[in-house]
Amino acid sequence: MPLLSLRNLSVTFDTASGPFKAVDGVDVTVEPGEVLGIVGESGSGKSVAMLGLMGLLPPSATVTADEIAFEGRDLRAMSGRERRKIIGSEIAMIFQEPMSSLNPCFTVGFQIKEALKAHTGLDRKARQARAVELMRAVGIPEPERRLSAFPHQMSGGMSQRVMIAMATACNPKLLIADEPTTALDVTIQAQILDLLLDLQKDHGMAMILITHDMGVIAETAERVVVQYAGQQVERQKVATLFDHPHHPYTAALLAAIPERATQRRLPTIPGVVPGQGDRPDGCLFNPRCPKADDRCRTVVPPRQPASLGEALCHYPLDPPASFTRPTSVSAAR
Amino acid sequence: MTVPTNAPANAIVTASNVSQVYEVRRGLFAKPLGLKAVKDASFSVEEGETLAIVGESGCGKSTLARMLTMIETPAEGALTIDGVTITGDNPGDVRKLRSTVQIVFQNPYGALNPRQKVGSIIEEPLKINTKLSSAERRQKAERALAEVGLRPEHYGRYPHMFSGGQRQRIAIARAIILEPKILVLDEPVSALDVSIQAQILNLLADLQERLGLTYIFISHDLSVVKHVATRVMVMYLGRPVEIAPVAALYAAPLHPYTRALLSATPATDPKSKGQRIRLTGELPSPISPPPGCSFNPRCPYANDRCRTERPELTQHGPTRVACFAVEEGRIDGAGSAAA
Numbered sequence: 001m002p003l004l005s006l007r008n009l010s011v012t013f014d015t016a017s018g019p020f021k022a023v024d025g026v027d028v029t030v031e032p033g034e035v036l037g038i039v040g041e042s043g044s045g046k047s048v049a050m051l052g053l054m055g056l057l058p059p060s061a062t063v064t065a066d067e068i069a070f071e072g073r074d075l076r077a078m079s080g081r082e083r084r085k086i087i088g089s090e091i092a093m094i095f096q097e098p099m100s101s102l103n104p105c106f107t108v109g110f111q112i113k114e115a116l117k118a119h120t121g122l123d124r125k126a127r128q129a130r131a132v133e134l135m136r137a138v139g140i141p142e143p144e145r146r147l148s149a150f151p152h153q154m155s156g157g158m159s160q161r162v163m164i165a166m167a168t169a170c171n172p173k174l175l176i177a178d179e180p181t182t183a184l185d186v187t188i189q190a191q192i193l194d195l196l197l198d199l200q201k202d203h204g205m206a207m208i209l210i211t212h213d214m215g216v217i218a219e220t221a222e223r224v225v226v227q228y229a230g231q232q233v234e235r236q237k238v239a240t241l242f243d244h245p246h247h248p249y250t251a252a253l254l255a256a257i258p259e260r261a262t263q264r265r266l267p268t269i270p271g272v273v274p275g276q277g278d279r280p281d282g283c284l285f286n287p288r289c290p291k292a293d294d295r296c297r298t299v300v301p302p303r304q305p306a307s308l309g310e311a312l313c314h315y316p317l318d319p320p321a322s323f324t325r326p327t328s329v330s331a332a333r
Numbered sequence: 334m335t336v337p338t339n340a341p342a343n344a345i346v347t348a349s350n351v352s353q354v355y356e357v358r359r360g361l362f363a364k365p366l367g368l369k370a371v372k373d374a375s376f377s378v379e380e381g382e383t384l385a386i387v388g389e390s391g392c393g394k395s396t397l398a399r400m401l402t403m404i405e406t407p408a409e410g411a412l413t414i415d416g417v418t419i420t421g422d423n424p425g426d427v428r429k430l431r432s433t434v435q436i437v438f439q440n441p442y443g444a445l446n447p448r449q450k451v452g453s454i455i456e457e458p459l460k461i462n463t464k465l466s467s468a469e470r471r472q473k474a475e476r477a478l479a480e481v482g483l484r485p486e487h488y489g490r491y492p493h494m495f496s497g498g499q500r501q502r503i504a505i506a507r508a509i510i511l512e513p514k515i516l517v518l519d520e521p522v523s524a525l526d527v528s529i530q531a532q533i534l535n536l537l538a539d540l541q542e543r544l545g546l547t548y549i550f551i552s553h554d555l556s557v558v559k560h561v562a563t564r565v566m567v568m569y570l571g572r573p574v575e576i577a578p579v580a581a582l583y584a585a586p587l588h589p590y591t592r593a594l595l596s597a598t599p600a601t602d603p604k605s606k607g608q609r610i611r612l613t614g615e616l617p618s619p620i621s622p623p624p625g626c627s628f629n630p631r632c633p634y635a636n637d638r639c640r641t642e643r644p645e646l647t648q649h650g651p652t653r654v655a656c657f658a659v660e661e662g663r664i665d666g667a668g669s670a671a672a
Contacts, residue, residue, distance in 0.1 A: 215599030218600060218601050259556035259559065
């Protein structure tokens with residue numbers, strides 16, 4: 001049984017100019033102990049989908065799904081009280097801006113112990129001991145003294161360690177890390193990624209890593225989901241994604257990374273991610289896709305099989321020899 | 334590649350022992366502390382090249398940008414830009430230099446005034462620095478818009494109607510309208526998505542070719558730097574620790590900090606899980622830097638000499654590096670970056 005199973009999750013925001021679908025039918029399955037990467041540009045809905053799962057979206061958002069199951073328990077059918085027992089203790093989340101995720105008015109010790117108080121039956125003394133243990137586990141020197149420090153007295157890397165200590169306080173089975181290292185310097189980023197992977201291995205914790213950095217994905221994740229304009233356009237193993245992207249968007253995204261460039265001019269993706277007002281018909285990527293034809297502009301593309309990276313595309317790249325392209329619109333319908 | 338000495342013939346920018354100090358107030362009666370954001374930086378930039386300045390936050394790279402663009406004058410040392418020397422006491426002919434050096438900032442959302450139309454944003458440097466008529470200004474602004482890949486009808490729009498990448502194009506148009514020789518690019522693409530980043534990098538490359546610009550490219554992203562730079566200067570805690578041509582730096586980084594920085598950069602290739610050099614600890618406080626080499630508390634090669642004496646930049650092949658371990662041959666000269 002998968003640890004987490006989301007099927008056809010959509011998030012719609014009510015805006016002044018009408019409803020806006022930020023997440024459009026995503027499926028996420030996470031097995032116990034695995035690292036799933038979700039990659040995409042800003043506006044691709046990668047964070048919003050996970051915030052929807054955690055119930056952290058504002059009231060203007062409507063979350064719909066065919067299934068939201070954690071260890072087989074249906075989160076949709078639960079009362080808020082029951083759900084809050086799982087969220088924060090068995091599913092935990094850390095965010096991009098460690099500095100603004102911590103409350104500046106309270107010491108970090110208070111904030112870590114608050115999580116313990118809410119989710120465990122430990123008494124004061126035991127909470128103190130556990131907080132020290134957590135601070136040590138995330139590599140903060142002099143944990144006893146640091147517990148009484150305020151967030152402004154800590155650097156970005158240290159704050160993110162505190163956030164990780166807080167998130168792992170109840171030994172979660174799933175940690176959702178939303179751009180955990182984007183605000184940090186590279187050497188600190190390497191430290192935090194190592195720490196997350198160590199925790200994941202030691203506790204058999206599963207992790208969903210949301211990022212826009214293909215390098216971070218390559219170094220940490222096992223499976224990766226590529227998201228574009230709220231849709232999952234490709235789902236693949238990391239080991240094969242970088243050499244054999246099947247969706248033109250993935251291929252273009254990889255080609256645009258300077259590190260992989262072969263010449264001075266970088267290959268670019270023309271245009272921008274479609275917003276609320278300019279969502280195209282058919283495939284959402286068609287206005288920017290070099291391979292788009294009339295079919296892409298009118299017909300919503302099908303989900304390809306796993307051998308083609310489950311690409312959401314009429315004409316996936318790099319098909320095996322046995323794959324025959326559909327010849328006409330009617331044949332595929 | 335010519336070896337940079339203190340003043341090569343074709344250097345357009347020469348910095349000699351430039352330092353910048355900020356006062357940090359501790360309280361009403363306490364004496365303010367001097368924070369040396371940049372210390373004894375000496376380097377030169379040749380005409381037409383791209384010098385990348387690399388380092389983590391707090392290493393002084395943005396302070397350097399502020400001095401190069403004359404937002405601040407250096408506290409010590411001298412900066413020679415296009416033949417004009419600026420020191421703390423003698424700010425030089427700054428007015429003339431303002432149109433020689435222009436800057437593009439990191440955050441295109443914060444760098445443009447939301448109440449100004451794009452046209453007046455781009456024309457503002459002309460208003461201040463030239464005596465052109467409004468028709469001439471408009472003509473120039475429209476040409477600059479075309480130059481950065483925007484359309485003339487964008488002239489009358491407001492910044493909020495543009496995406497991040499387009500705003501950065503507007504900022505670039507504003508920077509090139511005075512026909513500068515030097516463009517200081519302070520993290521110009523780090524706020525942008527990968528696909529937009531590629532568009533802006535291409536635009537910058539085109540402009541450099543067409544207009545013969547000299548770039549000072551400040552970044553923390555080593556993969557971007559590898560793509561754009563001619564030479565790279567790595568800074569740590571306000572001091573340059575390694576200056577090298579880009580090929581040499583990536584093939585054989587010398588300074589232990591450069592090596593760590595390169596190996597910490599995630600490679601976009603899942604097969605190359607190279608041995609990472611794990612740097613422990615964080616950047617020390619610039620208010621009380623450690624004695625000796627400022628990198629010594631985090632350096633795996635530090636010995637007693639590193640903890641007491643400060644290394645100077647010395648020549649090693651094409652590279653200038655400030656490290657005793659390299660000087661004494663304690664670490665191999667051709668350090669291999671983690672693949």
